Amino acid sequence: MSQSFDKLLDARGLNCPMPLVNARKEAGNLEPGQVLKIIATDRGSVADFQGWAKIAKDVELVGQDTESVDGADVFVHYIKRTS
Amino acid sequence: MGTSFDTRAGADSSRVQALEDKVQELSKRLQNLEERTPEDRVAIVVFSGDLDRVLAAFIIATGAAAMGQQVSMFFTFWGLSVLKKGTEFSGKTLFQKMMALMSPASSLNLPVSKMNYFGAGAKMLRSMMKEKNVTSLEDMIALARELGVRAIACEMSRDVMGIKQSELAEGLESGGVASFLADSLKSRTSLFI
Numbered sequence: 531m532s533q534s535f536d537k538l539l540d541a542r543g544l545n546c547p548m549p550l551v552n553a554r555k556e557a558g559n560l561e562p563g564q565v566l567k568i569i570a571t572d573r574g575s576v577a578d579f580q581g582w583a584k585i586a587k588d589v590e591l592v593g594q595d596t597e598s599v600d601g602a603d604v605f606v607h608y609i610k611r612t613s
Numbered sequence: 614m615g616t617s618f619d620t621r622a623g624a625d626s627s628r629v630q631a632l633e634d635k636v637q638e639l640s641k642r643l644q645n646l647e648e649r650t651p652e653d654r655v656a657i658v659v660f661s662g663d664l665d666r667v668l669a670a671f672i673i674a675t676g677a678a679a680m681g682q683q684v685s686m687f688f689t690f691w692g693l694s695v696l697k698k699g700t701e702f703s704g705k706t707l708f709q710k711m712m713a714l715m716s717p718a719s720s721l722n723l724p725v726s727k728m729n730y731f732g733a734g735a736k737m738l739r740s741m742m743k744e745k746n747v748t749s750l751e752d753m754i755a756l757a758r759e760l761g762v763r764a765i766a767c768e769m770s771r772d773v774m775g776i777k778q779s780e781l782a783e784g785l786e787s788g789g790v791a792s793f794l795a796d797s798l799k800s801r802t803s804l805f806i
Contacts, residue, residue: 545747547676551756554679582680585653 533593533608535567536560542571542604549575550582553609557589560611565592568607569599579607588613654683656797658805662691662717663726664735664750670806671753677802678760685796686757687788689767693774695720695754696766696781709775716774720750758784765792 541549549570583591593608694717728734797803
């Protein structure tokens with residue numbers, strides 16, 4: 531099952547805390563209900579995005595996955611703007 | 614009460630009165646509690662001027678800001694070096710000049726807390742970070758500003774160490790222990806680094 535999304539953020543090669551910081555900036559441009567897909571190589575981003583979604587009032591983590599992009603494993607996160 | 618002469622209306626009105634008193638008391642207690650509830654804030658004291666520790670402080674600060682927290686960083690003693698844009702010697706006492714000579718002129722000159730070896734360790738750490746594509750301290754500082762992280766320079770330690778306002782970066786607030794406590798008492802997390 532693949533999650534649909536409205537915007538894509540490529541955070542590959544970036545390390546903590548940059549995937550989160552860039553996703554926050556990008557999430558600010560979303561309309562409520564829209565979904566941002568983030569692809570990252572930082573292993574820590576999996577727990578980071580869960581933590582963010584847990585305390586943030588305006589976003590929700592609607593899915594996480596691993597994918598293979600250009601032959602490398604990447605971590606995929608789907609963040610939905612809720613308000 | 615309890616006698617057969619006790620009218621029903623009288624009993625009701627005293628019960629209503631008791632309930633009203635109770636509601637008033639509870640709303641007062643709720644208000645007191647609300648005033649003490651922590652807000653979505655993080656307060657960080659940056660006491661250290663070590664590159665590794667300061668990096669940790671800024672990673673937490675930018676991460677917290679990205680997560681929607683209001684972040685305040687209080688720079689004191691060795692931490693003030695992070696905010697310096699250069700060193701001036703004029704108008705300082707002998708000890709203050711010595712202090713200025715021996716402390717980093719800006720964030721670029723910070724030592725590491727272990728294995729510094731006269732700055733070689735710091736250079737090594739920076740190049741290792743670059744290799745791993747970790748954001749540099751200077752970019753992290755700029756990022757913190759962009760994310761609205763407040764930076765407060767401790768007035769007392771700045772004065773003791775003889776660091777002039779003109780040696781520090783622009784756009785800082787200055788304050789003392791009360792301005793830190795006003796923030797930390799309202800914060801969910803307070804750190805001393």
